Amino acid sequence: MMAGVGGGNDFQWCFSQVKGAIDEDVAEADIISTVEFNYSGELLATGDKGGRVVIFQREQESKNRPPSRGEYNVYSTFQSHEPEFDYLKSLEIEEKINKIRWLPQQNAAHFLLSTNDKTIKLWKISERDKRAEGYNLKDEDGRLRDPFRITSLRVPVLMPMDLMVEASPRRIFANAHTYHINSISVNSDYETYLSADDLRINLWHLEITDRSFNIVDIKPANMEELTEVITAAECHPHQCNVFVYSSSKGTIRLCDMRAAALCDRHSKFFEEPEDPSSRSFFSEIISSISDVKFSHSGRYMMTRDYLSVKVWDLNMENRPVETYQVHEYLRSKLCSLYENDCIFDKFECCWNGSDSAIMTGSYNNFFRMFDRNTRRDITLEASRENSKPRAMLKPRKVCTGGKRKKDEISVDSLDFNKKILHTAWHPKENVIAVAATNNLYIFQDKIN
């Protein structure tokens, strides 16, 4: 049994919950497009292709039940983005939520940023559990009383009411991106954030919506000379002047905003030399980085390309310190994957709270975890069959050739429509959220 990934040898992943419709017919709007825990892990937000955001809140831990932590229940649902039409370019703007990023909590309310292809919104999620009652300004039927007939001043009293969670858009950051926004990242100063599209990165102040600073612009003067685009960007978790962005060519640039107003010249350039023996028509596509994430420590960063995950030490630019193969067996299938567009799938990756393990998704509703210390890896599946409460997840294995053993699945049997692109790891505990098309699976550890 390949246990032990994520912390300790007695470690087992167990099913906890699944959210979403069971129906085989998946409505496109219900497809989850982003998953994100907040800083404490108490809240879990998902965005979908229909432009909706659903926030789950963790229950307080119950003392009676066997060692399992609180469950996540729906806390708030709201429509973040609507489809829009750009009349000038005759283009429809999708309402799909590309990214959600939480702001650190500073008062009773919670704030998050959500973005579609063109517009970023700051949402305030607040609770209301009291209502003012006792006004004597209206009649029973609701009409305003004649002021002359009011002879006493009655101060309303706050009475408890059923909890209502309200989401309201506090800021709308629009019209700053010509191309499709692929990333947003809150800066560690908690005052600014960056947004990145295919060719540009902008720096915003959370309070100011009518302007932003352009800090990276890789648009060539002659668009015919375009050879690479920005695929992801992130702020450093501690140094508010540092950010990174990845490109479609498999490179990562680290920039320091202190160096210049326009960070077109990188401070560090991370690239691994290509292995010439593995060159094919599709080498360029599979080297395109789909996600970049700093470790919590800020010392490392992780990049995801089509077939692998790489961990980079920020102090070493010429190659990654660790490389993990996610589904190397797909390398011989690249042509088919190109035909069915799967080769363009953008997988994300995430760190656990202690940076000792990393996780990323694959096909057939498989997801992979790698323990950086023990070098062990595990493949698990998010499926309804393994959905009994607290059921242990059995490791899965893909048969790459030769005789297929029992319980293995052959590469040709993999369902490429069932892809896990978005996963999230609780910032402090071993609880993970895995988005499988329109379902959200929550798994947690069970310590023996």
Add this chain to the structure above:
Amino acid sequence: MEYKVEAHRIMSISLGKIYNSRIQRGGIKLHKNLLVSLVLRSARQVYLSDYYSGACLNAQSEREGNEWDIMDSEREKFPPSATECDRAESPEEPQQSKQPEASDKEREYRENDDEVKSDQADCTSTLQQEQNPNPSLDSVGNVSPPETINEPKESPSDSSVAERQSTPVANGESHQAPKTHVCSNRKRSAEESESGDSPQKRTKVASSNSKEDEEGEEMDTSNVSNLITIFGSSFSGLLSKDSAKPEAEAEDSGQICCDQMLKNLNPWSTAIVAF
């Protein structure tokens, strides 16, 4: 040979993807299209390097015949409509106009008119070497703003292209003029069929939607074959930036052929330009 078949197949698939991307919701995805165009370029290099390594030793006329063979085989795969066929066969007047797909993309992604279409001008000027300019050139050119931007650029490139065309450099190059001619003809034919319907199609806010609808109907056949021949040129931008890389990969004769041809002729780079 298997490699060549595979390369051809990948080229067809790539063209289909680029075409489909225009009608996808949310607008054209720059990243995906860039990747597809890179695959297309790689496939095309392999395809052509196979072709030219054998063909460079043959006579020019023979090559021309081969060229048509290739076009015909592609046409077999995607049988064109009758009108397309007729137009392709007859000599076409040059038009200074972009690819319909590219022009749509350009409309959809234009910002501040800052795209430069110097290579596209190269293409038209190439053809002008060999045929009389047609008054329709001006009429089409006048319809939309980007065309007028291009016109001033045409004259300088005229001379430079003329020089390149007239200097016989390598075996591969000598047959380029006829190949150019052939390619451009078919491109023009696609151009004409599309643009003939209404000059208003060139305007910005336009009927890109209606155009797409109409193209959607014909898509599977004639347009794809035209796209393939259109791709007989193109990607000058991508090659020029990555000149070190492709040179390492392709064999010399094939490389020279590819490079020269690809640098001279454009139309598809306007697809990228459109972004």
